[in-house]
Amino acid sequence: MGFIDEMKAKAKADKKTIVLPESEDERTYKAAETVLKEGIANVVIVGSQEEIEKNKGSYDISGAQIVDPATSDKTAGYIAKLVELRQKKGMTEEQAREILLTNYLYYGVMMVKMKDADGMVSGACHSTADTLRPCLQILKTKPGTKLVSAFFVMCVPDCEYGENGVFVFADCGLNQNPAPEELAAIAESSAQSFRMLVGAEPKVAFLSHSSKGSAKHADVDKVVEAVKIAKEANPDLMLDGELQLDAAIVPSVGESKAPGSPVAGHANVLVFPDLDAGNIGYKLVQRLAKAEAYGPMTQGIAAPVNDLSRGCSAEDIVGVVAITAVQAQNQ
Numbered sequence: 001m002g003f004i005d006e007m008k009a010k011a012k013a014d015k016k017t018i019v020l021p022e023s024e025d026e027r028t029y030k031a032a033e034t035v036l037k038e039g040i041a042n043v044v045i046v047g048s049q050e051e052i053e054k055n056k057g058s059y060d061i062s063g064a065q066i067v068d069p070a071t072s073d074k075t076a077g078y079i080a081k082l083v084e085l086r087q088k089k090g091m092t093e094e095q096a097r098e099i100l101l102t103n104y105l106y107y108g109v110m111m112v113k114m115k116d117a118d119g120m121v122s123g124a125c126h127s128t129a130d131t132l133r134p135c136l137q138i139l140k141t142k143p144g145t146k147l148v149s150a151f152f153v154m155c156v157p158d159c160e161y162g163e164n165g166v167f168v169f170a171d172c173g174l175n176q177n178p179a180p181e182e183l184a185a186i187a188e189s190s191a192q193s194f195r196m197l198v199g200a201e202p203k204v205a206f207l208s209h210s211s212k213g214s215a216k217h218a219d220v221d222k223v224v225e226a227v228k229i230a231k232e233a234n235p236d237l238m239l240d241g242e243l244q245l246d247a248a249i250v251p252s253v254g255e256s257k258a259p260g261s262p263v264a265g266h267a268n269v270l271v272f273p274d275l276d277a278g279n280i281g282y283k284l285v286q287r288l289a290k291a292e293a294y295g296p297m298t299q300g301i302a303a304p305v306n307d308l309s310r311g312c313s314a315e316d317i318v319g320v321v322a323i324t325a326v327q328a329q330n331q
């Protein structure tokens with residue numbers, strides 16, 4: 001069974017409730033129809049009956065729960081809770097009401113916060129910044145974690161590298177220029193995500209344009225420092241760097257560029273040095289190698305709220321819903 005079919009099977013075995021707040025986007029309805037038909041999750045769509053009728057086309061979403069912020073009896077409680085959470089940041093009741101009645105992403109995150117849903121998937125028609133800001137502000141990091149980061153599960157067809165072509169790539173969506181401590185935290189969370197979702201032992205490569213000192217630059221020093229921090233904090237984790245991509249995943253190149261490395265040539269978790277590299281890297285593999293790309297998934301956050309690329313298909317949304325449900329099972 002392929003990775004995403006495994007996620008769907010796990011999701012079906014213990015059904016979770018996932019919010020899809022982008023009721024203005026047709027892909028939401030196409031994905032919801034599939035999720036409901038296959039029994040992957042219970043679906044909540046946020047929007048007015050009028051908006052939903054206008055946008056749903058011919059998709060059958062009759063099994064979905066529709067929540068209209070303007071009429072829901074939960075809205076008053078969400079407003080009060082949002083004020084409580086953001087009072088120190090100057091949030092007034094009037095502002096909270098305005099946000100929750102007009103921004104369905106905030107509303108969906110409040111549903112998750114108040115445990116009226118187990119997770120949320122959004123971002124088909126909102127930028128990553130607009131999708132992730134509400135969950136960073138409201139859900140915050142999970143206990144014991146300092147940093148939220150964003151990863152993709154990449155399933156590369158006909159690929160002998162990684163875990164039979166399956167990789168975690170991070171950070172591809174959130175932290176723009178992570179400091180060494182942040183890179184180390186991204187690696188640690190990515191290893192946990194890989195273990196939990198893929199069910200295999202993570203082998204983490206810190207990527208660079210240099211392998212073991214072959215290039216000198218401050219950007220390389222940053223990665224070397226991150227590896228040192230990560231090794232000290234996680235002595236049992238298989239991790240190494242700095243490594244070029246070929247040294248990280250191709251056994252013969254790993255052996256020649258980084259002999260003796262526990263990871264080189266066999267990495268299945270790729271930690272990119274910054275968001276330029278991570279975001280460009282995942283899109284290259286997705287578009288040129290025709291890989292399935294699920295994400296950006298968040299990690300290190302208190303509850304599963306996940307993003308999408310605006311270039312996603314309805315099938316991608318279905319996949320991210322299944323993975324979100326599995327994350328919710330493992331909270």
Ligand SMILES: CC(C)(COP(=O)(O)OP(=O)(O)OC[C@H]1O[C@@H](n2cnc3c(N)ncnc32)[C@H](O)[C@@H]1OP(=O)(O)O)[C@@H](O)C(=O)NCCC(=O)NCCS
Pocket residue numbers: 089128129130132133136137141146147148149172173174175176279296
């Ligand atoms: C997500 C993002 C918008 C957050 O930055 P921002 O809007 O400037 O917001 P702030 O820095 O004020 O952060 C908002 C809150 O989130 C928290 N936060 C921000 N980044 C965080 C992180 N990585 N981990 C944990 N918390 C974080 C802040 O502490 C802050 O909390 P507070 O409001 O309670 O004090 C920003 O990191 C970003 O734009 N990232 C790039 C997204 C992107 O374009 N990706 C490319 C396409 S995928």
Ligand SMILES: CC(=O)OP(=O)(O)O
Pocket residue numbers: 123126127128172173279295296308309310311
């Ligand atoms: C992940 C990502 O790049 O998102 P978008 O394509 O929406 O900017």
